[in-house]
Amino acid sequence: MPKKPFSSTKPKTSLPDRKYQVGEEAELLSFLITHLNQGRNSIKSLLARGQVFVGERAETKYNYMLKPGQLVSIRKERLTETVPLAGLVILHEDDDIIVVNKDSGLLSIASDKETDLTAYRQLTAHVRVNDPKSRIFVVHRLDRDTSGVMMFAKSEAAQQKLQTNWQEIVKERSYVALVEGTVKKTEGTIKSWLKETSTLRMYSSERPNDGQLAVTHYKLLQAGRQFSLLEVHLETGRKNQIRVHMQDIGHPVVGDKKYGSKAKPIPRLGLHARVLSFEHPSSGKLMRFDTGIPKLFYSPFKGEK
Template structure:
């Protein structure tokens, strides 16, 4: 997985910057050494056990990141911060892993089963809510702005902005900024045509189900490209590239060609090899909204997809 050029934010614990408690003490590192020895010198006459307790309770940070290792190797130029109050650390993320973060964006890998963002009727745990809590550890007023969504039962890469201006900039230039959005889809049946393009105009019923119209301009224009990676009598594994990003686009287009996504009863699937959709957002590539540098992230094909072909997972 390749990371972009922006300096990523450390993903260990982070200090809460609330106003409660005494202000932190900050010390500049002038020569190499171990963290515990450095603290014993700077905090003298504070005892060894007391300093160890500060480390154990997350009250010491190095270069903005909570550090608990006694023998952490300090480098000249770093700042060590010691707080009297214990650090507030973000709760563990559930069904979500941060793969990249800087001051402008967060890229995360979402598990199937987790909502991207809550609806009026659903206020349960979501990717959006968890990442909001995550960024507010360092800054209680911080916010997260969603750039695109994945269906609950679809897994894979998502991107969020850290400001409304970044969100607006990226969404206004989405076709130019986003260079690649590649999915893998496990679909029913043997797809005989090894690659192809599906084009239609998507519309929505009163029950919020999407469907294709093939009359020009009768709905939202949608274009999907696919390539067969694996194929058997029962299932085919496709690499799917989105030229447009419409609601349920891949699910509708796979139904249109007679090969609905595995476990997708809503869009015509008759089999259920697992309890999630056979759809995973595998690759996300884009220009960084601040630096303009190319960034690309790639994840593994989910194990249950490969197991339908008797294969073990990659890597």
């Protein structure tokens, strides 16, 4: 009996794609959560595996902005056997470090509530493609809803050097913040001592030297009638520092309900880690990464004269 010809992994009759028409502007992840009867992590896995298409293009970004009239489809087959990164882009990689641009909505590392599809977990899988024993190490973090540039180490030695000498090695660390209200001062410095409540909320203590010293510098980039865009430089790197300090001066970060925001002109937190400049832990070479200002941060100013 003649042998049957070799068949590909793709079935002859593939299962039909699920298709959804976009009615109004929305972030891709929010749209999928609304239309699919699946959990958040399950949907993130679909994105990571390249099974979500906008038109004819596979899209893995959680915060991809959908426009009315577009067609979103869920493919039954994976786009590739190699799982792409979802919610982050590698800006630089060498033997010691990985520098990435993280999307808003992606956890840096696992929390008690979510253990899947963090930046840390995805990058661990990435480095193990060529060497199953490879590891990555956390150097610093970004809040889940803060986007922008961050760095991981690829060895424990690099991690220790970066963390131990962070203040000396890091030459520039700046953010852009879209905040509520019209900021009057063109620049300023906010200094306080930060403490944490039992519910994990940070706040500025009224007593000097009571807590961790936090210093934030800001410059006004653009001011409107309802919102302002600031360039923010950290002198210290405390948990939720920018978010607390913006609330302290009466201009909370937009979308930051936890720290006093009442407005949500954009469908995400208005905080982005724009620049990270540092001396390489091995070569000492000065490296600088500028991820720019998200276009979405300018949208609240449209129409204003």
